[in-house]
Amino acid sequence: MAVEAPAKHVFDFDDEDDDGPVVFKRNNTSSSKQNQLNLEAKKASSQRHDGQPGRQASDAQAPNGQSSSSQKKPIPPSKSPPVRSPILIPKSSNSSAMASPARSSVVNSKASTSLNDQSKQETKQHKFTAFKEEKRPIKTTEPNSDDDNDSQPLSARLKGISSQGNKGASTSTPTLSWQCVPKIKIEGSAEDPDDEAPLSSRFKMKSNTGTSSSKPYESHEKKPLASKIQQNGSIMKEKQQKSSLLLDKRPLDKGNSSDQSYAKMPKISDTPTTMKSKQVTVKAEKDEDDDDHIPISQQIKKSVSSDSKTLSMKQKAIKVVSSSSKMINKKSKKEMKNSKYSKSTKLSPSSGDGQKKWSTLVHSGVIFPPPYKPHGVKMLYDGRPVDLNPEQEEVATMFAIMKDTDYMSKPQFKKNFWEDWSKILGKNHIIKGLDKCDFTSIHEWHLEEKEKKKQMSSEEKKALKEEKLKQEEKYMWATVDGIKEKVGNFRVEPPGLFRGRGEHPKMGKLKRRIRPCDITINIRKDAPIPECPIPGERWKDIKHDNTVTWLAFWNDPINPKEFKYVFLAASSSLKGQSDKEKYEKARLLKDYIKNIRAAYTKNFTEKDVTKRQIAVATYLIDKLALRAGNEKDDDEADTVGCCTLKVGNVECIPPNKLKFDFLGKDSIQYVNTVEVELPVYKAIGQFQTEKSKTDDLFDELDTSKLNAHLKELMPGLTAKVFRTYNASITLDDMLNKETKDGDVAEKVVTYQRANKEVAIICNHQRSISKSHSAQMSRLTDKITELKGVLKELKADLDRAKKGKPPLKDADGKQKRNLTPEAIEKKIKQTNAKIEKMDRDMQTKEDLKTVALGTSKINYLDPRITVAWCKRHEVPIEKIFNKSLLAKFAWAMDVDPDFRF
DNA sequence: ATGAAGACTTGTCTAAAGGCTC
DNA sequence: GAGCCTTTAGACAAGTCTTCAT
Numbered sequence: 001m002a003v004e005a006p007a008k009h010v011f012d013f014d015d016e017d018d019d020g021p022v023v024f025k026r027n028n029t030s031s032s033k034q035n036q037l038n039l040e041a042k043k044a045s046s047q048r049h050d051g052q053p054g055r056q057a058s059d060a061q062a063p064n065g066q067s068s069s070s071q072k073k074p075i076p077p078s079k080s081p082p083v084r085s086p087i088l089i090p091k092s093s094n095s096s097a098m099a100s101p102a103r104s105s106v107v108n109s110k111a112s113t114s115l116n117d118q119s120k121q122e123t124k125q126h127k128f129t130a131f132k133e134e135k136r137p138i139k140t141t142e143p144n145s146d147d148d149n150d151s152q153p154l155s156a157r158l159k160g161i162s163s164q165g166n167k168g169a170s171t172s173t174p175t176l177s178w179q180c181v182p183k184i185k186i187e188g189s190a191e192d193p194d195d196e197a198p199l200s201s202r203f204k205m206k207s208n209t210g211t212s213s214s215k216p217y218e219s220h221e222k223k224p225l226a227s228k229i230q231q232n233g234s235i236m237k238e239k240q241q242k243s244s245l246l247l248d249k250r251p252l253d254k255g256n257s258s259d260q261s262y263a264k265m266p267k268i269s270d271t272p273t274t275m276k277s278k279q280v281t282v283k284a285e286k287d288e289d290d291d292d293h294i295p296i297s298q299q300i301k302k303s304v305s306s307d308s309k310t311l312s313m314k315q316k317a318i319k320v321v322s323s324s325s326k327m328i329n330k331k332s333k334k335e336m337k338n339s340k341y342s343k344s345t346k347l348s349p350s351s352g353d354g355q356k357k358w359s360t361l362v363h364s365g366v367i368f369p370p371p372y373k374p375h376g377v378k379m380l381y382d383g384r385p386v387d388l389n390p391e392q393e394e395v396a397t398m399f400a401i402m403k404d405t406d407y408m409s410k411p412q413f414k415k416n417f418w419e420d421w422s423k424i425l426g427k428n429h430i431i432k433g434l435d436k437c438d439f440t441s442i443h444e445w446h447l448e449e450k451e452k453k454k455q456m457s458s459e460e461k462k463a464l465k466e467e468k469l470k471q472e473e474k475y476m477w478a479t480v481d482g483i484k485e486k487v488g489n490f491r492v493e494p495p496g497l498f499r500g501r502g503e504h505p506k507m508g509k510l511k512r513r514i515r516p517c518d519i520t521i522n523i524r525k526d527a528p529i530p531e532c533p534i535p536g537e538r539w540k541d542i543k544h545d546n547t548v549t550w551l552a553f554w555n556d557p558i559n560p561k562e563f564k565y566v567f568l569a570a571s572s573s574l575k576g577q578s579d580k581e582k583y584e585k586a587r588l589l590k591d592y593i594k595n596i597r598a599a600y601t602k603n604f605t606e607k608d609v610t611k612r613q614i615a616v617a618t619y620l621i622d623k624l625a626l627r628a629g630n631e632k633d634d635d636e637a638d639t640v641g642c643c644t645l646k647v648g649n650v651e652c653i654p655p656n657k658l659k660f661d662f663l664g665k666d667s668i669q670y671v672n673t674v675e676v677e678l679p680v681y682k683a684i685g686q687f688q689t690e691k692s693k694t695d696d697l698f699d700e701l702d703t704s705k706l707n708a709h710l711k712e713l714m715p716g717l718t719a720k721v722f723r724t725y726n727a728s729i730t731l732d733d734m735l736n737k738e739t740k741d742g743d744v745a746e747k748v749v750t751y752q753r754a755n756k757e758v759a760i761i762c763n764h765q766r767s768i769s770k771s772h773s774a775q776m777s778r779l780t781d782k783i784t785e786l787k788g789v790l791k792e793l794k795a796d797l798d799r800a801k802k803g804k805p806p807l808k809d810a811d812g813k814q815k816r817n818l819t820p821e822a823i824e825k826k827i828k829q830t831n832a833k834i835e836k837m838d839r840d841m842q843t844k845e846d847l848k849t850v851a852l853g854t855s856k857i858n859y860l861d862p863r864i865t866v867a868w869c870k871r872h873e874v875p876i877e878k879i880f881n882k883s884l885l886a887k888f889a890w891a892m893d894v895d896p897d898f899r900f
Numbered sequence: 901a902t903g904a905a906g907a908c909t910t911g912t913c914t915a916a917a918g919g920c921t922c
Numbered sequence: 923g924a925g926c927c928t929t930t931a932g933a934c935a936a937g938t939c940t941t942c943a944t
Contacts, residue, residue, distance in 0.1 A: 488932090489934085491932090493934070499934085548908090549907080550907070561904080561905075564934080627910095627938075628937090628939080636936080639936085641937080664937095665910075665911065666910095666911060668911085668912085704939085707938090707939070707940095718940095719939090720939080723910095778927095851912075853911090854912080859910090883930070903942100903943090905943090906940085906941080909937075910936080910937065911934100911937080913935100914933085915931090917929080920926085921925090922923100922926105
């Protein structure tokens, strides 16, 4: 594959300098209705749609199943090979002032986040021990502080802190006024020369592409937030353009972009861009009709008043908007063409947006687990050995090997298991219930097998490994647009018992074996169809859909209307590309955040309930990094997110605190008490009025409404972007504020602290390792021992200085005679060791319930980390392991000055 | 407008790999 | 180099969010 070097382009952005700080004070008026919550039993309502027939029967046609079927979605004809736009260098707006780290920890803690000054004091006590040092000045209403604040995560601004887990976290302050610095920026047209380079190649070229975006020069460009928001249209436009520039998305092909890229989106006749801008425009107009009659930006201005600049800006903005909305002017067109536009607009959906994801895709399909090998070990029923056929035995074994898990204490698990197993046993089987079943013998057999495996010699293990590798080798790779890429999960899931998390209603159900006839393969049209690894069987269907990235899928045996996909690995350029786009979108939010916050703050007291709910929900998502909270079926675990919070999940604690307590994703508990602004507090009280505990708090809201609203504020904005934004900006800010001179180890600790702060904000928890206490006591012992050594060394030093020989060691042996200098050196080394162990111990204790990995993998823009490592001479390997290095290959050449 | 379908990201747990100690 | 401990990679569950269909 030809790898073309991306041409570099320089974009000119006009910066309008309306930076005048605008101070926006929130008014606290609000109807207050404080209600006490009624307690009630729970049970949220939910609609159930059960047993839907699996989705489309395959339209497979060829008798052998090897023929390709027509797709439901129109597949764009893949004409020319995909041309990927080079990664453009976006100008990132770097807010000069860096945000301070988000402080409020969201995690399960009882800490509180305060918004008010007064709260500051209170919160002091809760400060996070680990971060005690850090003093962040809270600028409550400082007009000039804006800048800072805006780029900060809300939580940070709030400073509220919650304590995490057991530790108290501290928090801080409230920023009541957010300033707005409106600016209008007009982007110059950019050409995207790189369009021609294949994505993958682009990645490989480590050119500055990715990096470029990070170029320092971007910094000057300040973003005009206020203006942006307001002018929705215009702003959006700009943004879009910008984003498009930033995101190197697959470019519409120069000439024929429209056809292929948008095949799936029939609606858009024009170009997405156009559409987008139109929408936006409309929105803006609509806004004017709103109660406020004023676009957000305008509102802001009003409140702010102070700046005349703002005004002018606004006007400008408006101008821009109108023009943009009305028609795509040349510029925009050009930009669109150039690539990103479409992307930014539809950026979000990497899927389904009808964009071509690949031109050629070749792979070997998937590999299946080996067939079941009966072991013949008999279980007991009512004290007597029972005969089971292989199928029955297989399922019994699945249950037996879970003997030591918590599932065994869950009635639902056993009930579901029995329902499925009894079907396999048949009506006339001697086994009539689980109560009299004794699976011990099978469990023991399992343990023995495990032990045998463990006891194998290293040669045997190695041989086994090689054998496995040999079998799997061909499935491990796919060729995408001519480039070899790793496949993520090419192994079909083996049968087993479903291990749903939390109180999942389907836990324990049998996850049946998946066969080739369950699997749909997606591959380039003319490529050889992967050979079915099981003789005599064939694939369910073969598709050639280049608008999606999956290589294969099958229906989830537990929930047949859902699918299990085989995708490329995280290190693939396809994944890297979308990862980068995700972070670029989050960076874009930085430009809008000020106005978005101003807008929702204003709407806390909006008369229209839906709008008020949207405002409060957005606030919670921003401040607490809550997830959106999609609706769930009854046959799923009962967990919630923001939009699905129940009245009983939030407790109002006068005068203005809210205590959240709910089960979030994966049934991880979220407990957090935060101080909020009074209007929010009052609004929550109103939403709870006359509802039972199990009623929806935001009864007028769901994620689609919320996200639709967010998209009016910023192209492509959805609830989850706030998590990425707040996580990354927190890391960037903390790293920059707290990195001190020191050795690498100390810097790594600084990084971990920042990482931890993010994990807390995102509520990423882990269970305490079983060996945690043992590890701690071992460390304690070692430290004690070292301290003893130190004491001895000091004594020896004294003696050495007096010309006496050292004391005998514990065994009574005479130690070597050392010079005082040598002893001093040893003392120094020992001290360093003790310090390191102390630090390790503290870190370990600190992180015992916090999972750092999740945020590192999913929320922290790797360019922040890479740039920081470069600036501070920390080897990147100290922060990223091998797989993260591969996953973030696209970020490695970032400029050291990169700021999120 | 709403819900289903579909595709992809996020998240936790654990088996396996790798590293350290004796 | 055996055994233990830590880290990592992989498995797979559970979210989010867009588009399609009604």
